[in-house]
Amino acid sequence: MAFIPHTAADVQHMLQTIGAESIDALFDEIPQSLRIQGLEGIPPGLSEMEIGRLMSERARLDGRPLSFLGAGAYEHHIPAAVWAITTRGEFYSAYTPYQAEASQGTLQLIHEYQTMITSLTGLEVSNASLYDGGSAVAEAALMAVRAHRKSRSLRLLIPSTVNPSYRRVVQSTAGNQGVQFDTVPYLRESGCIDPAALEAYSGQDITALVIQQPNFFGQLEDVDRLTDWAHAQGMLVIAVVNPTSLAVLKPPGEWGTRGADICVGEGQPLGVPLSSGGPYFGFMTTRMEYVRSMPGRIVGRTVDLEGRPGYTLTLQAREQHIRRGKATSNICTNQGLLMTAATIYMTLVGPAGLARVAESCMARTAELVSTLGQIKGVRVAFAGSRFHEAVVLLDRPAAAVLRQLEAQGILGGVDLAADYPELGPAVLVCATETKTAGDLDRYVGALRHALEAA
Amino acid sequence: MAFIPHTAADVQHMLQTIGAESIDALFDEIPQSLRIQGLEGIPPGLSEMEIGRLMSERARLDGRPLSFLGAGAYEHHIPAAVWAITTRGEFYSAYTPYQAEASQGTLQLIHEYQTMITSLTGLEVSNASLYDGGSAVAEAALMAVRAHRKSRSLRLLIPSTVNPSYRRVVQSTAGNQGVQFDTVPYLRESGCIDPAALEAYSGQDITALVIQQPNFFGQLEDVDRLTDWAHAQGMLVIAVVNPTSLAVLKPPGEWGTRGADICVGEGQPLGVPLSSGGPYFGFMTTRMEYVRSMPGRIVGRTVDLEGRPGYTLTLQAREQHIRRGKATSNICTNQGLLMTAATIYMTLVGPAGLARVAESCMARTAELVSTLGQIKGVRVAFAGSRFHEAVVLLDRPAAAVLRQLEAQGILGGVDLAADYPELGPAVLVCATETKTAGDLDRYVGALRHALEAA
Amino acid sequence: MNQILEKSIFEYSQPGRGALAQHPPGDDAAVLETLPSALRRRTPPRLPEVSELDAVRHFTRLSQLNFSIDTNFYPLGSCTMKYNPKACNQYAMLPEFLARHPLAPDTQGQGFLSCMFELQEMLKEVTGMKAVSLNPMAGAHGEFAGVAMIRAYHRARGDLARNEIIVPEAAHGTNPATATMCGCVVKEIPVDAQGDVDLDALAKAVGPNTAGIMLTNPSTLGVFERKIEAVAKLVHGAGGLLYYDGANLNAILGKVRPGDMGFDVIHMNLHKTFSTPHGGGGPGAGAVGVSARLEPFLPVPVVAREGSAYRWLSEADRPQSIGRLSAFMGNAGVLLRAYVYMRMLGREGMSRVGEFATLNANYLMARLREAGFDLAYPTRRASHEFIITLKRQARELNVTAMDVAKRLLDYGFHAPTTYFPLLVPECLLIEPTETESRETLDAFIEAMVAILGEAQTDAARLKGAPYTLPVRRLDDVRAAKQLELTWKPVNSAA
Amino acid sequence: MNQILEKSIFEYSQPGRGALAQHPPGDDAAVLETLPSALRRRTPPRLPEVSELDAVRHFTRLSQLNFSIDTNFYPLGSCTMKYNPKACNQYAMLPEFLARHPLAPDTQGQGFLSCMFELQEMLKEVTGMKAVSLNPMAGAHGEFAGVAMIRAYHRARGDLARNEIIVPEAAHGTNPATATMCGCVVKEIPVDAQGDVDLDALAKAVGPNTAGIMLTNPSTLGVFERKIEAVAKLVHGAGGLLYYDGANLNAILGKVRPGDMGFDVIHMNLHKTFSTPHGGGGPGAGAVGVSARLEPFLPVPVVAREGSAYRWLSEADRPQSIGRLSAFMGNAGVLLRAYVYMRMLGREGMSRVGEFATLNANYLMARLREAGFDLAYPTRRASHEFIITLKRQARELNVTAMDVAKRLLDYGFHAPTTYFPLLVPECLLIEPTETESRETLDAFIEAMVAILGEAQTDAARLKGAPYTLPVRRLDDVRAAKQLELTWKPVNSAA
């Protein structure tokens, strides 16, 4: 039997030991009326050989297009060592390190991760991962409500330059607790938060301002000014950042005079494959003063009976398995393996390598955008600095143009029609370090052709 | 610097410790006239990202045709666990287990392998692998010359039903020591060794008879009779076998009254990917009485200082690093990692699974051959039992037909024109357990079309 | 397991060192000049500067400091630590699957989407539910989706007062935590001496404010909730809905289905029942299934088949959806692993899971009882897990469940779940799973017997355990008091 | 490293158990009826009958009993145990490469063949040879090809008497073994006190029977053969050819080339210089390079480029070839790994290999000398390796090289090569390679110093080593006397 080691003799012996007549007898406490006799709707089992072939055929159906998609998930080079090590059975098949002495590998690795990610974001403490970037923003919102003792409003400002998916996740998650989100509009010229719109909230009781940097459009917000403004208003600041960008961009801990209070983001760019959207991981860091409001697991260094250093889960009194209905979050299983991959990734690229990745992404995007901008029928939407994404405006509906590119094996960008109809036909494009000059040429050529053809 | 950890400070410090001015100074014993200044013919270095893309592009060029090729290398299902474990750093990046105490993993695994392969072949002792099937036959020939004290002829009989590649390897290897090989022809009806031709050697001083089972044509030789005949003539018997087939075919140790004396073969079918021809591994087993004539490494079980069991390389006095010019072979580095994969493979399929694989191969080939035989212009070459290969004769030159199939993504078999011109247009086809009914249909349809079209 | 501690990766680091093959080619530093200096980072982050070899060696050595399924028996109750087939990993990690962008059009993902669709269908079949969303990324996330759907359902009916979630006191911590997170009020009810829900207490608890009840069946007490039909009747009668915590689905796979028991909404832990790996903490996948009346509220996206094509349904197709719980579609790679696993098991294999998980648990329970351990529910069948209580040993020998757990590590076995459920004192919740052989169970029993012997003759031995691991027992109190949450250059520990 | 012994896989085995997902579908047993019963197997082979989990757990645990590059420093002289980049493995194992059948037509392998062609070209460039064959599957196999070519060359010229191969006494065992295997007679010549070949002895050794000389340079003594030009002149003058054992190529990569030194034929150990892994014993790849006059004799197949297409040359294209040394083309997968490695290094990286391998060796040598160890060749530069001799310690303290080697294991370092070359008593041949950091070298030095201290104060400590590994020192004599070469059901060991 696949994955079941029992021989007929084993079954006999075991039933005898138990004193049961048959395996079926072991289910005799289940009301007979509820019992089912089989699962006819499930297809018959496949051998590993058959499933291997099936999956390979399905994978081939999905193809390997040349992609300029970003919008929260980014194609990066992943060193071979990352997954060679991450998939080692000792990491891959271990449980949450509740038995610390038998889990020093995972625990030390998380501690190293906490060190790296706090340094990258410029804050003091980190948890061991959340589900993804979107849910991390939601957890940050709830955390801000808990941490900000003086604010009673349950109101947060969430600009429209924050990833629309994240805004949806925040709404479906924190909305249940009555938290309200006010959307702050952006400026048409810069694609950045409209300061005037923000000013309207001056003096109100608002728990926190969310700032995404680089923002959803790839544009860079004036984070210092925004942070200082929010702090002056008595709001907390929740930073939503791309970890790759932090190799070159000012870390949230240094935004403005006091720095952001909570920082979250999508960890996928750090060595995690795109994989249709997951598993990724959300990261979260904050100031030491808020550590007890933070959701998720945290690893601390301690000593053993003999005084040797060792690592263990700590501050568990915040968590559901101890605090139950009063926990900081219901999160239990997190995204540990992806955090593991990210830790190995950050180690392999190092500070210089991560900066090179960031620079290369910026440079490729700058090259792409400047060339695209020269095509008739294409306009770059926003002025100002950007990281590795940009919005380009087209002279006709984007969907059809993207379909034309797709036919040539190119995914030309994310159509913004649904989320930002006010822009007209608009596409969010992204070029990372994986794109060669030849790739950019191929895209530009195909787009030119598509716009000229029609 | 890629793969070199030295910082500038390290270099400074190390040179100072050495008392050298520069790294270049460390090469001052090399005659200046011989020094070169660089390697202009080597292209500039690539990042891992670049080489990854390059290799992926090249791999794609090679495609994934539907293959009916065999002739010594066979497509089989390989359980995912085999290479997931084999490529673990502790196996993959370890050296030969000369320091036994630090290599118990590899040593115990080899010991387990020796147990499995001796049982599979029905003989008593095994080495830890040779280069491949071809070189294993060559080593067996040389071993027979050493082991057979009474024979002084340096002559072996090697039927034409032995893989022609193996025969070439044997010639280029053992030929240098003056060993001679007489080719014994096969019978046109059965594709098996011609007993009459063999009889001609009766009474001569011949060191050994080589018998391949299943033979190169996939046909089954009458191994009992051949073995008894050879032994009656005072020859040793060298069996060349396919390990998969031994799940259902009589093991060499049981051939005839006394069994074969040396057994060798290609280990590739046991969990090793086709990989354009290598790395594979040759296996070799023999009787205990010949163990000291056997080439290659051998692992024995022993005890440590405290009496606990442990494993170590043994009988090293046969080997080149001890016996030098008088060693049983010059082999040093072998194919350990492939033997590792094979051991895990044999463990995962087990005796029942290996029998299922063998049966499935036989059945698929039988189905294929019987259907092909119904096509006009196709004839099955030989009668009699076979394992998982067969020769089919065509009514026109095979090369052109195979090219037509190739154009449809089908590799239709191995053209025998060069090695067996006497057969006329002939193709060696093979279907393993990896072939579905749909695959067979595709092949049959394409061949029918090719033969009708022209 | 490795027993030599490994230094911190930061201790390998030297300024200027690096794995240069990992850097992108060329030099684009000039592009930074397009950045206003106020936006630029001033000091580089403290990431390690090490060679590739140092990194590989460090993390390989770290890995060896772990227990894992691939190296140890792991009878961790409530966690279903079964074998994670290597095939699931290999085929979920095919290059095309890994490279696919989440926003790639459906036309560039029919292979992937067909797997997701079929997974939805299979999950419906094994649970008896009417519709499934694969979106939630863990069990607790699924719970959140479930309770949010319950609330949305009542709200859609104008039934606005229903904000109470009932949970038995044995419930997993995520249940009450989820209820709170959804803005509900938690009401705990007791279980009786046999481990079944106290129906009288339940009858008193339900009312016009009842949003629903969260149950797992078999319960976290390791027994099947026999009065489930009565419970369903009571709650439904009061206008509430039934939520099924699928953490224990492994026990009943192919035998009985939550949908047939009367549950309205359920989450499944694919990382338990469907064997995706735990990865040292995650990822998981907490797909949710619902009865017909909750289908409109399912979180998006959901895969639909239209003719021979597959496509994602979004908010536009499902206007009543509770919305989106993740930025994209959830833990796709985990779902692919579960898909491969389920297809390999097939219909017969799936039923065998429940059978053999139950057989192993009952065997272990019988043998441990015989060996002198006290069962928490001695009159009951074990489901796929069961509880022993060391209350007697704690009293008589001053040996705790924690001591036994730590000592087990020395015998090469991961400890069972300790101190959960909270209501059983000094408990060990033991779940062997169906993938372990009789020999492994016997070896575990031998170890338990040996430890019981030690407890009687040399209790101090247990207090000091473990002895053979990389570290001895760790000081959790110090960890929480002297917070050292990141590595510091000067070695601040003792 | 794991310290708990693992039982035999056969002890997990139970009749009727198995990993059923690995069986092909269906039932074809009927096909066996087509077999004459005399040809059929009567009793099944003794392969383990275990579950997939047991197999995974067993072999994972076994792996943890090993030292390896990925876990330990491995200063094994003559073996060049450098880091094996993970990228080489990943890209050599792309599905298309793995699936390609060796007899697939060249048209279905242009990607693979182009890599092989470029590899040949790169190997020519780094060695200064005129042509390369990738066929041999290890160093010794390359040696065989080389000596066979030398013989074929003489034979082709009608020079039939030349059957003597000269080797320095320091030569690796494969050199004389190869000569014998090629039907040659081995003549050993001494080296002088400085480690250079004794030219007078060489002059006496060469003559009309000289087929050639086998040398490695730097030699196995860890020093560069300074008189190489004189050696070449002598041997060539006598009508012999020069064979270069490429095992030590790492030392001189980018600095000096065998072709420029006057060698006629050379093998390379791609599993040393070009970083393919050793795999616990293999596989390797022993590509051979030759000067123009030997090109016709190269073993087949060899890749040629014709226009933009690549194809294999076979016996038909190369009628004078020594023939075929493997059934197919050699260790393709190993060659792909070497190709990836060489392309990543590129021209600058390639030269740095020799530089930093030499820097590390000389640093280690200087520090160990300073620490009180005796060098075998104290007046010489180290190449990429060097020798210390414990002759003095053996005499004074009764401590052998083996004792030091075994004790090093307790410190977490693999031992250097011991007792090779044979002519240096109680020697350790130490090769750090370029991929190790100064910190690792320093830690090794510290361990060596500590062990020297132990030798002086407590020699017995060394005799009993190792202590911290899964086994203490093993009884090799017993292993050879009481041969237990396979597992037997009844435990026959103590």
Ligand SMILES: Cc1ncc(COP(=O)(O)O)c(C=O)c1O
């Ligand atoms: C009974 C029970 N419910 C819920 C959960 C939560 O699941 P997850 O950890 O996947 O969020 C668990 C997991 O430990 C559990 O055991």
Ligand SMILES: Cc1ncc(COP(=O)(O)O)c(C=O)c1O
């Ligand atoms: C100097 C020298 N020559 C030859 C060889 C033989 O190479 P291989 O083991 O690849 O056959 C070795 C390998 O150990 C060696 O060190």
